[in-house]
Amino acid sequence: MSYNPESERREHERLFQSLNEEQRMVYNGVLDSIEAGKGNLFFLYGHGGTGKTYLYKTIISKLRSQQKIVVPVASSGIAALLLPGGRTAHSRFKIPITLEEHSVCDIKTRSMIAELLKRADLIIWDEAPMTHRLAFEAFDRTMRDILSKEDPSAIDKPFGGKTLLLGGDFRQILPVINGGSRQETVSAAINRSNIWDACILYTLSQNMRLKDEEKKFVEWILQVGDGNAPSIETMEDSNADTDNIKIPSKLCFKWREAR
Ligand SMILES: Nc1ncnc2c1ncn2[C@@H]1O[C@H](COP(=O)(O)OP(=O)(O)OP(=O)(O)O)[C@@H](O)[C@H]1O
Numbered sequence: 001m002s003y004n005p006e007s008e009r010r011e012h013e014r015l016f017q018s019l020n021e022e023q024r025m026v027y028n029g030v031l032d033s034i035e036a037g038k039g040n041l042f043f044l045y046g047h048g049g050t051g052k053t054y055l056y057k058t059i060i061s062k063l064r065s066q067q068k069i070v071v072p073v074a075s076s077g078i079a080a081l082l083l084p085g086g087r088t089a090h091s092r093f094k095i096p097i098t099l100e101e102h103s104v105c106d107i108k109t110r111s112m113i114a115e116l117l118k119r120a121d122l123i124i125w126d127e128a129p130m131t132h133r134l135a136f137e138a139f140d141r142t143m144r145d146i147l148s149k150e151d152p153s154a155i156d157k158p159f160g161g162k163t164l165l166l167g168g169d170f171r172q173i174l175p176v177i178n179g180g181s182r183q184e185t186v187s188a189a190i191n192r193s194n195i196w197d198a199c200i201l202y203t204l205s206q207n208m209r210l211k212d213e214e215k216k217f218v219e220w221i222l223q224v225g226d227g228n229a230p231s232i233e234t235m236e237d238s239n240a241d242t243d244n245i246k247i248p249s250k251l252c253f254k255w256r257e258a259r
Contacts, residue, residue, distance in 0.1 A: 003064040003067075003085075005064065005065050005066070005067055006065075008061045008062075008064040008065035009061075009065035011057075011061040011065075012058060012061035012062045012065050015054065015057055015058040015061060016058055016062070019054075019055070019058060020051070020206055020208070022050075022202075022203070022204050022205065022206060023051055023054070023055045023058070023204065025202065026042070026044055026055060026202045026204070027055065027058060027059060027062075029042065029200070029202065030042060030059055030122065030163065030165055031059070031062065033163045034063070034068070034121050034122055034163050038163070039157060039158075039159075039160075039161035039162055039163055040163055040164075040200055041158045041159060041163075041164050041166070041195070041198045041199050041200065042163075042164065042165045042166065042199065042200050042201075042202060043128070043166045043167065043196075043199040043200070043201050043202070044165060044166070044167035044168075044202050044203075044204065045167075045168075045169065045170075045201060045202065045203045045204070046167070046169060046203065046204030046205070047169050047171060047207075047218070047221070047222055047225065048169065048172070048218055048221055049207050049208055049209040049214065049218045050204035050205060050206060050207060050208060051204055051206070051208040052126065052167050052168075052204060053082050053083070053126070054208065055204070056072065056083060056124050056126065056165070056167070057083070057084060059122070059124070059165070060072060060083070060084055060085075060124070061084075063121055063122060068121040068122070069116070069119050069120045069121050069122075070085075070120065070121065070122045070123075070124065071092065071116065071117070071120045071122070071123045071124070072084070072085060072086045072087075072123075072124040072126070073086060073087055073088060073089040073092045073093070073123070073124070073125050073126070074086055074088060074089065074125070074126040074127050075088070075089055075125070075126070075127040075128065075130035075131045075168075076088065076127055076130060079126050079127045080126075082126075083124065083126060086126075089125055089131060089135070089139075090135070092113070093105050093107070093113075093139050093142070094106040094107050094113070095135045095138055095139060096138065099132055099134035099135060099138060100134070101134065101137075102141075103134060103137075103138040103141075104138050104141050104142050104145070105138055105139055105142040107142055107146065109145075109146060109149060114146050117143065117146055117147075117162070118146060118147065118150070120162065121163065122162075122163050122164075122165065123159075123162060123163070123164045123165070124164075124165045124167070125164065125165070125166045125167070126167050126168060127167075127168045127172070127173075128166040128167060128168045128190055129168040129169065129170045129172065129173070129174055129175075129189055129190060129191075130168065130172070130173045130174065130175060131175060131190065132175040132188050133175075133188055133189060133190050133192055133193035133195070134188075136190050136193060136195055137193060137194075137195065139159070140158060140159050140195055143159040143160040143162055144156075144157070144159070144160045145160075146160065147160030147161060147162065148160065158195060158198040166190070166199070169225070170189065170191070171221075171222070171224075171225025171226070172225070174186065174188070174189050175188040175189060217251075220248060224245055229245045229246070230245070230246045231244055231245050231246060
C-alpha cells in the first residue's frame, strides 16, 4: 500500500505535538533504532488508556511521511482495526493455527510478504500478551531465515535484526489455552519465552483518557488487574480464594427472560 507523505506529515505534526514525556522517550528510542540500524526489540507496557495506540499512530505517520515501511499488526482483529493499515498478526505473518516448539510461518522466501518483511523498517505488534509465545518464536525463526539469505549474520539476531515494537498489557487478555489451568495460561505468554530476554522495556503510566466516566472505568479495571477490586464470596464455599469480582451496577443491565 502506498501512503501520501504530505498527509502523513500533517498527521504526524498533529499527533506529535501533544506526546507526553513517556511517549516521547519510546518514540525517540524506536526511531533511533531504525535510523542507526540497531534492530532493537522493544516491549511497550501500558494499561488501558495510557496512549499506546496514539503513540503507534505517531510513529507510523512519522515513518510513512519519510516513505519508510511500517508493518502494523495486532493479536486481535478489533485492535488491528485501530492501526492505520493494520492486520491481524496471524493473517499477515501466516502463523500456523496449530503451533509446536519448532513451528515456522508459512512464508516462502521469494513471496511478496517475504519481500515486504525484508524491506520493512519497523514492525509493530499490538496486544502481544494475547498471543501464544510459540507464535512469536515461529515468527522469529521465519524472520531470521528470510533475512539471513542476504545477511548471514541475521540468523543470530532476534527477528533477524529487524526493529520490532511489541506492546500491550499483561493485565488484559492472556493466550487462550483450551481447558488450560491458570499456570498453563501464564506460561504461554511471551514473557515466558527466550525472546523476552532481548526486549528493551518501556512503560507508559499516565492515563490519557480525559472524560471522568472513562477515568473511573480505567481505575476500576486497574484494580481488577491488580487483584484489588471489590470481590464477592463464592456461594458454594465462602472460604475459597474467590475469583468473583463485583461489577459496578453502572456496567450492568437487567436481564429479562425471553418470552
Ligand atoms: N499524547 C496524547 N495527546 C492527546 N491525546 C492522547 C495522547 N495519548 C493518548 N491520547 C488519547 O487518550 C485516549 C487513550 O489512548 P489510547 O487509545 O492510545 O490508549 P491505549 O493505551 O491504546 O488504550 P487500550 O489499551 O485501552 O487500547 C485516546 O482517546 C487517545 O486519543
